[in-house]
Amino acid sequence: MHPAATAEAEVADELAAVRPGLLARYAAALPGARAAVLTRLWRALAHEPLPWITGREPVSDGLVLRLADGRRLHGPAADPYRTDAYVTGVRLGAAPYGDPARLMADLAVPHSAGFAAELGHSVASLALSRTGPGNHPDEWPDSDWGWEQRVTDGHPFHPNCRARPGFSVAEQFAYGPEHGPVVELGLVPVPASACLVTGRWPRELRDGERLLLPVHPWQAAHVLKRSYDRTLAAHPLMSLRTLAVPGGPHVKTALGARLTSSVRDISVASIAASDTLSAFGRELAARTDGLLHVTRTLGAATAHSPDLAAVLRESPGVRAAPGEHVVPVAALATTGLPRSPSWLAGFARLALTVGLGLLELGAALEAHGQNLLVVLSASGEPLRLVYRDLADIRVSPARLARHGVAVPDLPARMLTDDPAALRRKLFGSLVAGALAGTAGSAAALGAALETAVRELPPSPDLVALCEEPLPVKALTLMRMSPGVDGDLWALLPNPLVSR
Template identity: 30%
Template sequence: MVLIPPPAGDAAVSPDVTERADAYAAAPLLNCLLREVAEPLSHAGDLHVYRLPGGRLLRVRGERRPAAPELRTPDGWQRLGHPELVRLVAAELRRHSGLSNHELLAEMTDSRAAVAALLAARARTSEPDDPYLRSEQSLLTGHPHHPAPKARGGGPAARWLPYAPEARAHFPLVLLAVREDTVTEEGDTSALDALGEAPPGYRLLPAHPWQLELAARELAPAFADGRLLTLGTTPFPTWPTAAIRTLYVPGRDLFLKFSLDVRITNDIRRLWRHDLLRLRRTDAAASAALAAADGSAAWLSDRGHRTADFAFEALAVLVRDGFHRHLLPGATPLLAAGLVEGFAGSPPDGRQDPAAWWEAYLAQVVPPAITAFAEHGVVLEAHLQNTLVAVDADGMPVQALFRDAEGVKLLPEISRAAGWERLVYCLVVNHLTEVAAALAERHPGLDPWPAARRALGRHDLPETAALLTSPTLPGKTNLLLRWTGADGAAARYLPLPNPLAG
């Protein structure tokens, strides 16, 4: 296991790390505040002024990743550090909603502390050679419109840094043996049996070492009475992906998704029973939809799951396809979110043909997602962390791969209108808008939206026609969602200006 000694608070890190941690943590929090409750007033050059719910004025630099927040006071503009920004957000949300939420305030602080720990850890490690792994482990900002995207449950960094993708971690799995009469499984879980050998009367069950620590009290009786045995660890490492609880096993070309009893962004990241019991249906629908689509798009199937009946959610492990039977020959998969965040060797950087690259990107990502909805009633959760874009030797996009049956919705289980709104949020707002903005930032003068309009306009649907003329897009309100204590799956949207309606 790769153990990365954490810093003992900001006193143990350089002023540069402290300043960078503030900037990384402030940008998504400001994005939420400005999108969800503020009123834009004016801008001059790179400076943008907003009115907050209580009437106070806030000034920031930049739009995509706002920075250097300043509050207007009788003595002029006062610079806000991250602690002052958190207090300002709390005051404005109390005024806006009439509610308080001390838990979210702690998460905002925890998220900033986590970024500082990650920055310090990255300074002591090197990037993986594999560009796919570099893309998965690049997300220091993370979700660009979440108030606490890097929160790790409030625990000390020593507990989670060894398993953090942003710290470039890799580690072996713990191998458990589960008494055979307590095993429950569905689908194809044969890949798990190839990870080791269980004693007679037991089945093999890999476990995430962090989850074993988190669920230790719940699992202690089963270890005591022999329903669970510890067999050791795998002789090979696994690599945490951007999802943290989903690990890639390069030598086996296999993904394994685990429960983690910790809140990450909006939810406690358990494999919940109700989700596991519907996965075969959603996975089969997504697989069929993408198999029927024209082109090279592929679905990474969630083949099956295995767990123990006495700890159904705590010990659940989901088996997901690897790449190599799906990838085009010579293609390299990259996480879409990594292309936005940036990493060494990222294909959009420094290109002489950014417009052509963007056209190729749209041609791979848009048609399969729209066709799955229109022809199969499948709503892919096609956001940045669930979309992989494979590139050829020249870095041009040649294939899209989608994943995560847990986030797939099916018509008519949800209405067509609700399904379309979710698809537009995931594909356009969360995904294409971010890639377009990053590309335009790196290539000044590029207008990415005419190409995006053409790509969506090729689909003869009432919904796409309406999308291209609507003045607004649905923006998810993660700050208000968390502040009001709503369930993470209970998405709420507010209207955002639609750059497609040009």
């Protein structure tokens, strides 16, 4: 049985046991889920430097990819910034394929079998995510987690947008934000003397000489294999392992599962650097004339293990004035706001003003649709930005020194003076990620950027943004390159150059 049929059947069997009333919705959602994942996969095949693709040839009815073994793969013209599920089928030779997992399995290239299984799981989990009641664009949530739970489809460009290997159907319902659960985080007591703590660990998460470390229930069951007596109720956010405590902080937990691409544990080094990073984030925000707020890390603790650690951050919602909404960029498509050229241009101008300004200063944000939030007025106008989770930014000591900013004591992996590396980090996440996902197509993105860049101060980074191909993480190549550490990159056509 092909991996697609296997994953879909397994989810159907589990669903029949735990939520039989949703079987019809699940079956109805499968075709759309296949098209959504196939669209993301076709983008990768058309644009990533996959070693078994030797040529790409535009033809009158689309695009032909030449494979190293002589086969030809034919599909529609590939818009790398398009977000609707527009690819419903491709042809490998004369054989039609509408299922991304089946296609990847039959390509039979190095490491395709494992990736095909992931694609099958992504399709099945995405269909499961779409079994909910749906969003009402005109009914805006009144909680920060309410916005996050509206994002049913995950990453807008990753074929593994909903892959959650290791999660049963019951666990997806129990922990997936799109299903709206309340999660009881375990509070695991650990002697304070056995922990590394930065910032302030709150009194309510202490028990005498012990810290109470919040632990995700999945982590407790599958990785730590331990029970707990006390719990903390919280609402899962987009990242699934970060949860919002009503009236309190956001809690980032360790989760030893591979979600999308990465295992979501919390390294000891990141705990050690968290307070320094938080202070640096406040310094960066102070230089943006009020256009950016970086969420503060309140406290972080680890039992000297990436599997047993937690980070407490302030909620982005604390930065909203009465009548304002703080919305993750990934959730903008659910607001019902019109994607008018003027609105998109205004949002792009705000995001690029902040992003390029900090890049010139010496900090490249990873401002994708999950990390970047926008403060909207009551009428939906973009006013300010909020950024969370500084763990993956890149910092240039030379640029900071040029502006008289002290270089913080950060892990070596975060430091680089290479302009290409700094631009990849920002452009790949903000322009080819957050802005592209909001615009929804190359044409709309190009129009928004063209208007926005006219009002930005000149700089070498702006010239690169306007004239060079846009870098983006080669997400499929990374999943098919086991043993290769670090990010791999692709170059996408610049929508400004073609205008």
